Amino acid sequence: MKFLTTFQLGDFLDTLVSLGVAFVLATLIGAERQYRQRTAGLRTNVLVAVGAAAFVDLAMHLNGTHGGVHVIAYVVSGIGFLGAGVIMKQGMDVRGLNTAATLWASAAVGSCAGADMVAQAAALTIFVLAGNTLLRPLVNAINRIPLNEKATEATYYFKLAVTSHALPAMRDRLVEQLEAAHYPVADVEVAEIGDGQLEIVAKLVPTAADPNELNAVALEMQKQSGVRHATWEVNTAD
Incomplete structure (x- = not known):
């Protein structure tokens, strides 16, 4: 041993x-x-x-x-x-x-x-x-410091609730509106949210954004036929 x-x-x-x-x-x-x-x-x-x-x-x-x-x-x-x-x-x-x-x-x-x-x-x-x-x-x-969207680089997600028949047109229209506002889209996903509605989620290229410009896109998209709701959110996590 x-x-x-x-x-x-x-x-x-x-x-x-x-x-x-x-x-x-x-x-x-x-x-x-x-x-x-x-x-x-x-x-x-x-x-x-x-x-x-x-x-x-x-x-x-x-x-x-x-x-x-x-x-x-x-x-x-x-x-x-x-x-x-x-x-x-x-x-x-x-x-x-x-x-x-x-x-x-x-x-x-x-x-x-x-x-x-x-x-x-x-x-x-x-x-x-x-x-x-x-x-x-x-x-x-x-x-606790308020977030300054104009000075902070982050990832933005633009969400659009639409009817099924409006999906193809609104998906293309959303990308056009965002790029016209100088916010290029990195990816677009579609998910079912019930009641015959679909949600288009456009992920923007990480950047600093002006909330007023994104709000303007949301208001414009909400006027379109087949669009039930338009909003956006920001994720600052790395």
Whole structure:
């Protein structure tokens, strides 16, 4: 049994320190996520950090610094798949990006701990916690600033509710009206909305727009035969 001949108490204690540091620091990060009821909470962040620390520590013991660098590269790419699992898209809203980024940072904390860089792991933990807590008031303050459509590049969606027989003509007319107003259309989709009506959704090329100009297009389209309703909305999310 090779364990009896290869076991070294010093290496084992070094591994325990790496895993312990990753566990404690990730607990701090995960506790903040758990408090805010995020998808990836306390246990997930701890497991990510401890797992990353274990892989890096193993590689360091088997092949030194060179092996650790290789494993860290795989941890960085591999954690992306785990982060993708917590990102959810609901309509035009995307949620979970911050949680995925926190998981990525927890893996970095674990990698530092596995590479015996305890001070760096602690410093990174402080920065992650600061990003998730101290910056929150600033984010809320920025979000409360009224949106200036003329100065903000965003994606605009122009929606037209029409009858089925008016669909072909109104789809072409909408594109013509928008392009005449110098708002090129990137894509047009059609969906059923019930009561024999269809909804034409024209996605504009991301740009800064004048609400008055879009309102003018909406008023013009609403005068057309077969058009039940015309409106537009904006999405500023990246």
